[in-house]
Amino acid sequence: MKKIILIGSLSMLLIGNSNCIKNSQGCTAKLVQNEQAAILAYASANNINGTTHPSGVYYEIVAPGTGTVTPVNSSSITISYVGKLISNNSQFDARTAADPLVYPLGGLIPGWQIGIPLIKKGGTIKMIIPSSLAYGCTGRGSIPQDAVLFFEVTLIDIQ
16 A cells, blocks of 8 residues: 555656756746737737747748648648747748758758748748747757747758
């Protein structure tokens, strides 16, 4: 009986602390639910009329694109995009159709792996990505830790 209680207690401890698991950099990612109010406020202030994906990515399909092929993680995609911090609406990165990014979808941030397959070639999507599906609690370059990001992405091609 003591063994069952001990196993049950350990299980509850692990389940109860699953929201506080640290990543390999030693920091704890923010919960998507805790960023939803900021995401919805940014969407409202910027006239983004979308929907929330089960992952927490908020998106609006501006143009669905054409064709029958949608990208998968093993696809190489060609995209143009603008990236902004929702905290101050400042642009941190952009690529134009004249100088697009060509990269495997599976090598990009999880939020893009979720959102970009929602469109086809020629399509455009606006995405507000929770920090845990972007660069998390570590940040990257000019993107600070725990930054919720906005992207407008046009899918130029799929290979």
